[in-house]
Amino acid sequence: MKATAFLVLALALVPVYRAEAQSKVTIKMGDNLPDRTATWGAIIEQINSEFKAAHPGTEIVTESYQDQPYQQKIKIYATAKQLPEVFKFWSFTSLLKPLINGGFVAPLDRAEFEGLGYLPGALDTNTYGGKLYGIPVSTDIWVIYYNKKLFKDAGIDKLPTTLDELYAVIPRFKAKGIIPMTTDGKDAWPLSITFDLLAWRIGGERALTGKALDRKIKFTDPVFVQAAKELQQFVKSGLFQEDLMVSDYGASRNLFGQGKAAMYLMGSWELGLGTDKAFSQEFRDNVDAFKFPVLANGKGVVDDLMAWYGGNYVISSATKNLALDKQYLQFYAKRFPELAWEKAVTLPAQTVKPRPNDTTVAKTILKIVADAKSTSGTPALDLSTPRFKDDNENAIRELCSGLITPEAFVKKLDVSAEKAAKK
C-alpha cells in the first residue's frame, strides 16, 4: 500500500518538476565587484532584479572576486571551459584578445548598440578584426583624489600643479603623521599607468609607450629613462605609504578613505568614494580630485589626459541562452549609465548629463574630462601580450623597490617588448 502511494506521489511530481525546469533559465555571471551592497555592485544587483522582473523565469547567479583574483579565475575558467555566460571583463589586448583568439567570446551586433550614447571610440576599443566583442561600461581617467580637510590641516591651500610642488607637500603631511599619497603598489599596474603618463608629461607626445611596443622607438630612449627616474623618485621621496609594494587595492584605498592619507592615485572608477558609506561623512564631504601635475621642464601639458575604456561586458561563446544574454547586455547598456551617474559610482562610457546635486568629486571628474586636450587610449601594459604585462609589472615592482636602476628597468621593458613584437 505504502509503496503504491509513494509511486503515485513520485509520478505526480515528475511533470511538475519538468514544467519547472522548462520555464526557468539561469544566467551565470561573473564580475570583479564583491561588495553587492554599495556602489557599483549594488547597481548591478539593481539592474539584475529589474531584468528578472522584465523576464519572468530568469535567474541570475553571479560569482564575484577582487580584480586580480578575478582575472586569474577567468583565465582558469577559460582553460577548464567553464566560463560564466555573461561576464565583466576588460577590453584590453592583454586580456580580451587571448579569449577572442581562443574562440571563447561571442561576437555582438554593433548596430544593436549604436545609438545608445557611447562616447567616440568606446565601441572601437572592443572591436577586434572588425567585430564587436564587448560593450564598454566605463570611461577610465587617471587622477589624484585628495582629502580637502587634510590639505587644510597641513596648511596647504594650493593644489600641486608641478611635480616640484608635489614633492614640496610631502614633509608637510609627514610632519602631521599623514601619508602623503597611497596607491595599489602590490598589483603594480597603477605604477605602470603612472609611468606611461610621466613619459607623456616629459616627452609631450601622446602614447609614447604604445609606440615603443610597436617598435617604432625603443624603451631605452632617454624619455623613458627619465620617466623611470621620476617614478623611482616618487617612492624614494616618501610620497607613498611605506609598504607600497605589499599593499593591495583594498588596503591602499582604505588608508585614503580612513583619513590616514591625503592623496590617492587612482582611476575615475573610484569616484564613488564621495558616496561610499563605508567611510565617514567627513571624508565623503572632503574628497575631491585634481589633475596629475606637470614637470617644470617637460613638454606635456596638464590637460594631456590618461583616458581609456577599460571595463566591458562580454558573452561566452559557449552560452546556451545567447538571445537572452544579448537582451541582458542591451538592458545593461541602457540602464547602467543612468544609474552609475545617479549613484555616482563611475564615469560611464556613455554620455551623461551633469546634475546640480552631483557630488563635488563627480563634478571635478567631469570637468577634467571636458578640459582634456588629448587622451591616451589604453595604457601600454595592456596593449600587448599577457607576458609583456607580467614582465612590465615585475620590472615596475623591481624599480619601485629600488632593486634595479632606471636604466636596467627600461632595458627589461625593451627586451620584453621585442619578444612580444616577435610573437
Place this chain on the structure above:
Amino acid sequence: MADPSRSRATVAFLVLPGLAVLAFSLVVPLCVSVYFSFTDSEGFGEYKTVGFENYVAILTDDPVFWRSLRNVVVLIVATIFVQNPIAFVLAAILSRMSARLSRILRTIYFVPAVLSLVVVAKLWADVFNPTFGILNKTLHAIGLDGLAMSWLSDPRTALPAVIWIILWQGFGWAVFFYYAGLMTVPRDLEEAARVDGASTFQTYTRVIIPYMFPVISTVIVIDVISSMKQMELIYLTTNGAPGQLTQFLGVYLYQKAFVAGEYGYGNAISVLFVIISVGLTLVVQRVMRGRLR
C-alpha cells in the same frame, strides 16, 4: 579452501581502487603537465610543441626561478637549524615540567598550527604593517625608531619576515613531535647515563638525541617537503615582493601559468619542481638512514 587473501588476483583487485585514485590524482595530472611543458600553450586556444625550449629558458635564462629555488633552500635551512633546535629545547623543558603547566604551555604553542593560513597571513601582515602595525608602534614607543621599517616590503627584511611567519606557524608541530618523542625515551636509559657520571648536557647529546634520531629524521623530512610546497602564505602576504625577492617556486609557477598566460612555461617549472622535490627528499632520507645506522 585456499585463503583468498593469498590469491594474487584478489590482492590485485583490492589494491585497484587505491591505485586508481593515485593514478588519477597524481600520475595522470603529472603526465598532462609533462605534455604541456613541451608546448607554448597559454592555457587555452591554439598551441604548438616547442621541444625543450621552456626547460632551456628556465635553466639558462630565468633568474627568478633560481631565486625562488634559493629561497626554498633558505627556508629549509632556517627550519632545520633555527626552528628545530629551539623546538627541541622547548620540548625538553616541557617534558620536565609539572604535567599541568606542561599541558597549558603545549596548548599555547600549538595554537598557531591550528589557525587558518589566511588568518595567520593577515595577522602578521598587520603586525608588520609600517603604518598601524604593532611591531613598529612598539619600537617607536620604546625609543627604537631607527629599527622601525616596512618589514614585508623592505628588501633587507622581507625574506626574513616571511620566513619568520612560516616558522612561527610550524613551530607548534615541531614541539609536538619532539615532545611526543621525548616521552618515549626510557627513564632507565637516562638514569644509567647519570650513574655513569654524565651531565644533563651529555645525557641529551650522547643518549637522548641519538635515541630520538628516528623522530628527528622524520621531522626533517616533513620540514623539507613542507618548505618545498610553500605557496599560500607567500601568495597571501608578499606575493613575491619586493621585486621577486620573496618569490617561492609554488607561487612563481602559478603566476607564470595563470597571470602571465605562459601555461606551458609554468608546467615546465612544475615538472622541474617535482624532480627537484623528489630528488631532495631522497637525498635527505638517504642521509638520515646513513646516520640511523
